[in-house]
Amino acid sequence: MNDLACPLPPVEDRTVQLAHGGGGVMMHRLLERVIFPALGVGGAGVGPPHDGAVFTAGGARLAFTTDSYVIRPRFFPGGDIGSLAVHGTLNDLAMCGARPLCLSVGLILEEGLPMEELRRAMESLKRASSEAGISIVTGDTKVVDRGNGDGLFVNTSGIGIIEHDLDIGPASIREGDAILLSGDIGRHGVAVLAAREGLAFETAIRSDSAPLHEPVLALLRAGIPVHCLRDLTRGGLAAGLKELARDSGFTVRIRESDIAVEPQVRGACEMLGLDPLHVANEGRMVVVLPAEAADEAIAVLRRFPVSENAARIGCALAGQNGRVVLESIVGTCRVVELPLGEPLPRIC
Amino acid sequence: MNDLACPLPPVEDRTVQLAHGGGGVMMHRLLERVIFPALGVGGAGVGPPHDGAVFTAGGARLAFTTDSYVIRPRFFPGGDIGSLAVHGTLNDLAMCGARPLCLSVGLILEEGLPMEELRRAMESLKRASSEAGISIVTGDTKVVDRGNGDGLFVNTSGIGIIEHDLDIGPASIREGDAILLSGDIGRHGVAVLAAREGLAFETAIRSDSAPLHEPVLALLRAGIPVHCLRDLTRGGLAAGLKELARDSGFTVRIRESDIAVEPQVRGACEMLGLDPLHVANEGRMVVVLPAEAADEAIAVLRRFPVSENAARIGCALAGQNGRVVLESIVGTCRVVELPLGEPLPRIC
Numbered sequence: 001m002n003d004l005a006c007p008l009p010p011v012e013d014r015t016v017q018l019a020h021g022g023g024g025v026m027m028h029r030l031l032e033r034v035i036f037p038a039l040g041v042g043g044a045g046v047g048p049p050h051d052g053a054v055f056t057a058g059g060a061r062l063a064f065t066t067d068s069y070v071i072r073p074r075f076f077p078g079g080d081i082g083s084l085a086v087h088g089t090l091n092d093l094a095m096c097g098a099r100p101l102c103l104s105v106g107l108i109l110e111e112g113l114p115m116e117e118l119r120r121a122m123e124s125l126k127r128a129s130s131e132a133g134i135s136i137v138t139g140d141t142k143v144v145d146r147g148n149g150d151g152l153f154v155n156t157s158g159i160g161i162i163e164h165d166l167d168i169g170p171a172s173i174r175e176g177d178a179i180l181l182s183g184d185i186g187r188h189g190v191a192v193l194a195a196r197e198g199l200a201f202e203t204a205i206r207s208d209s210a211p212l213h214e215p216v217l218a219l220l221r222a223g224i225p226v227h228c229l230r231d232l233t234r235g236g237l238a239a240g241l242k243e244l245a246r247d248s249g250f251t252v253r254i255r256e257s258d259i260a261v262e263p264q265v266r267g268a269c270e271m272l273g274l275d276p277l278h279v280a281n282e283g284r285m286v287v288v289l290p291a292e293a294a295d296e297a298i299a300v301l302r303r304f305p306v307s308e309n310a311a312r313i314g315c316a317l318a319g320q321n322g323r324v325v326l327e328s329i330v331g332t333c334r335v336v337e338l339p340l341g342e343p344l345p346r347i348c
Numbered sequence: 349m350n351d352l353a354c355p356l357p358p359v360e361d362r363t364v365q366l367a368h369g370g371g372g373v374m375m376h377r378l379l380e381r382v383i384f385p386a387l388g389v390g391g392a393g394v395g396p397p398h399d400g401a402v403f404t405a406g407g408a409r410l411a412f413t414t415d416s417y418v419i420r421p422r423f424f425p426g427g428d429i430g431s432l433a434v435h436g437t438l439n440d441l442a443m444c445g446a447r448p449l450c451l452s453v454g455l456i457l458e459e460g461l462p463m464e465e466l467r468r469a470m471e472s473l474k475r476a477s478s479e480a481g482i483s484i485v486t487g488d489t490k491v492v493d494r495g496n497g498d499g500l501f502v503n504t505s506g507i508g509i510i511e512h513d514l515d516i517g518p519a520s521i522r523e524g525d526a527i528l529l530s531g532d533i534g535r536h537g538v539a540v541l542a543a544r545e546g547l548a549f550e551t552a553i554r555s556d557s558a559p560l561h562e563p564v565l566a567l568l569r570a571g572i573p574v575h576c577l578r579d580l581t582r583g584g585l586a587a588g589l590k591e592l593a594r595d596s597g598f599t600v601r602i603r604e605s606d607i608a609v610e611p612q613v614r615g616a617c618e619m620l621g622l623d624p625l626h627v628a629n630e631g632r633m634v635v636v637l638p639a640e641a642a643d644e645a646i647a648v649l650r651r652f653p654v655s656e657n658a659a660r661i662g663c664a665l666a667g668q669n670g671r672v673v674l675e676s677i678v679g680t681c682r683v684v685e686l687p688l689g690e691p692l693p694r695i696c
Binding site: 018030038061068112148 | 361362364367368370386387388389400401403405406417418449450452455456460462463470474478484487488490491492493495496497505509693696
């Protein structure tokens with residue numbers, strides 16, 4: 001059993017629960033106890049690559065990834081299920097250091113879905129893929145009877161090509177590495193929750209949903225020796241860093257004062273009892289690299305609107321079993337844990 | 349508007365209906381009027397490749413395909429949602445003439461799904477992929493709340509490599525080409541319907557769900573100049589041939605007496621008012637190739653259990669706007685049409 005499963009008592013394991021989809025402890029348990037063993041992947045608590053797989057075909061080094069999108073509501077400030085399905089999968093490819101090439105689109109429609117909503121979602125999907133320069137090359141459409149779906153579920157799978165020699169992943173993290181964060185956190189989760197619950201804030205909080213491949217490819221073109229990349233989705237910054245710490249074996253130490261949270265997002269989180277560290281993002285990433293390359297990398301990232309507020313938020317330290325330690329604004333330290341499940345279900 | 353949309357009056361187009369998922373006229377309309385235009389693919393009634401896309405990356409010629417599986421019930425004689433999700437996607441790659449390389453698995457679980465069912469389905473998926481020699485390299489798991497899913501939906505996307513110079517597809521079909529069918533038809537649809545409705549036949553009819561890549565790769569290794577391949581899924585042999593006729597512009601002529609249907613399947617179809625030509629298969633394909641290569645191709649196909657009953661069932665004739673003409677057992681001819689929707693919803 002690994003660290004992720006330790007702090008909490010065993011859960012009811014006979015049926016799937018909503019929290020099994022949340023990016024927290026329960027999702028890791030479901031994967032590690034049921035899905036990975038049955039599929040015969042991974043071992044000793046380590047599954048297949050979270051963001052995407054890298055393989056070689058005919059001499060080309062390729063990345064391959066898949067994601068299903070079940071977000072509710074389907075349309076929210078700053079995006080919708082169509083644009084999200086492009087950004088999410090593009091970002092998984094980008095986290096492998098790959099240049100995105102093409103996408104597949106698999107639709108599961110529920111009988112009764114208004115045709116106009118389908119059209120809007122597909123137009124948005126198309127717009128997002130055109131803006132990112134990636135082609136939709138193949139697809140599939142299934143329909144389920146009323147009451148056995150929820151309007152529209154979208155799967156996108158993506159293929160990218162890797163045009164550098166770096167080995168980007170948790171295993172490449174080294175002691176003393178700097179940890180950069182590409183922007184402020186928590187906006188996607190709060191925007192979706194507000195849209196779902198009909199909460200009104202003074203100014204509408206917009207999702208950060210956006211593609212990250214351009215700043216990543218710029219880092220690689222600049223010759224920056226990137227060790228690891230991780231986009232922050234379900235479970236937020238906490239889950240992203242926790243996975244990096246677990247998979248690399250290092251302790252990740254971060255400073256709260258360096259982590260940007262928009263005042264509106266912070267206010268909403270306080271009102272709702274959420275920790276911004278646990279709230280989902282869809283256009284933010286963590287970059288791990290040698291400390292001496294950090295300033296140059298930040299300068300490169302800041303050239304792109306999606307990462308114009310990139311900042312150094314911490315470092316990798318030896319030992320201590322893959323913990324994430326947060327130095328708070330008042331100078332105290334606490335260990336960051338994963339939530340049991342996602343505080344906001346169906347966030348992507 | 350193309351031929352497929354002609355014979356029937358316009359349907360209610362404001363909401364998605366179950367028949368939109370059935371592989372018939374309504375599915376073609378949904379794709380051609382809503383999904384393809386919104387995604388900006390295809391044109392003039394021709395969408396992207398049905399079975400898979402072929403593209404080049406770093407010098408390698410690759411095939412890419414995706415399918416979602418929503419079959420009900422999840423377990424049926426001859427297979428389950430796990431094995432089907434492997435066979436279906438493998439077969440789409442095989443229909444591009446590709447050697448399958450790797451698969452992704454995207455799961456959408458409904459809250460309340462018994463963990464044991466999930467485990468069984470995943471073990472079956474793993475077994476089917478191991479038997480076919482293809483690796484599961486990446487995945488994703490989402491959970492939706494009770495009442496907004498149907499236990500388990502599986503998406504698999506696949507990548508294959510093309511190691512020959514043929515251009516396999518409807519555009520390569522030539523006048524006089526022979527049309528081969530790899531085995532008897534209708535078993536998958538009848539097996540699933542019987543399991544769903546609790547119908548008992550004297551002997552259980554088993555689905556034909558099986559991978560087709562081995563006979564395809566053997567045809568290619570033998571140097572047989574294959575023009576087109578099409579696996580028969582939703583809409584059955586009728587839909588498969590209708591699509592080939594439409595996309596090639598040729599008339600497809602077939603002889604009923606050469607199309608094998610197991611007596612049990614024929615009896616079940618008669619009882620249920622189904623035409624075996626319209627019933628889904630998951631381990632059968634049509635091979636189109638020069639008539640002079642037909643005998644050798646049949647000999648190669650018969651070396652594999654999955655295609656041991658391969659036979660020549662017809663030919664491609666010039667002109668007549670992409671019709672499929674069936675010469676019946678009594679010698680009369682009729683035009684084969686697509687059903688409006690799949691006679692058996694949620695068959696894959």
